[in-house]
Amino acid sequence: MRAQSPLLIRNWSTSDVPQSQRYDYYAHALATAIFPIQLSGSAPSAFGVDMSAADLGGMTVIRQRGTPHRCFADRGNIARAEGRTFHLLTSTRSAWTLEHLTRERLGPGDVIMCDSSIPFNLEIGNDFNIVHVALSEAWIRQWLPAPSVLVGARIDANDSWGRALSAFLQSLEPARLADYPLPRSFIGDHIGSLLAFLAQSRSAVPPKPAKTEGAAVLDRIRDCMAGQSREATLCAADVAAAVSISVRSLHRHFARSSTTFGAVLMAMRCADAVRMLESSSFSRLTVAEIGRRAGFADAAHFSRVMRARVGHTPNQLRRAHAGPSSRDDPKEE
Known part of the structure; x- marks a missing residue:
């Protein structure tokens, strides 16, 4: 062996x-x-x-x-x-x-x-x-x-x-x-x-077909969003078209899981931003540029969302994992 x-x-x-x-x-x-x-x-x-x-x-x-x-x-x-x-x-x-x-x-x-x-x-x-x-x-x-x-x-x-x-x-x-x-x-x-x-x-004793099918559809929706979440203009209609369902159906699938399209999209973008803010590979990028790459078109909105969802502003996260070449945005906070 x-x-x-x-x-x-x-x-x-x-x-x-x-x-x-x-x-x-x-x-x-x-x-x-x-x-x-x-x-x-x-x-x-x-x-x-x-x-x-x-x-x-x-x-x-x-x-x-x-x-x-x-x-x-x-x-x-x-x-x-x-x-x-x-x-x-x-x-x-x-x-x-x-x-x-x-x-x-x-x-x-x-x-x-x-x-x-x-x-x-x-x-x-x-x-x-x-x-x-x-x-x-x-x-x-x-x-x-x-x-x-x-x-x-x-x-x-x-x-x-x-x-x-x-x-x-x-x-x-x-x-x-x-x-x-x-x-x-x-x-x-x-x-x-x-x-x-x-x-x-x-x-062998399946739940209601709609529930099992719905879980699979929701997985497809999430997978599609994960691949496009960095696009600032991404909207529910774009994702619905990509997975061949109506916008109304898309929102219904999220509602069954007690969440929304917007909440999931923001969570994906925040996760992307956190990874970049805490990684030395992105230390030479400004906070605003990291927000843009994560899909946030507006720096102020990026800061508000991160504070609400993560509990810290982008600059605070960066300082907690800062290297000597990291760059804060002075106007953020």
């Missing part, structure tokens, strides 16, 4: 920082390994988490152990995420609650899939040991052309395919993957196959 390349294992522990910094430390660790998330709970002195992660390419295996807390992501966090991802979660030892499309109470071994483009609220009331597998959108669509069929719905640990998926996920430990006896691609193939079987079993 061909030798596998070395595997980088990253580790974080709140015990490495003063008690007063534990929440900030863990929030930064989550943003590094997963995407921006907010935390709340008991006093920092009572809070502690150890986390490790192994990147397998398109898939990151994460193990999180710690004390009770709440974590959540709102539209501002979503706008700052680097692209859309999907997340498989299972707890090995305690029950927990997740609000994500619906409110689900999950027991030990139950599995759930989350979509990073949808807000969530996760509450863990007891000490926990969670296996978390983060999946890129490109990876998940190799196995599930319409991943929304599994998003937000509890996968029962006592069901046939759910039991198989839960057992395999719980066997994954980042530190042990460096010496995995089979090619690491086996891990992704096994998880992907089980997800495909789960999706097929759920489709």
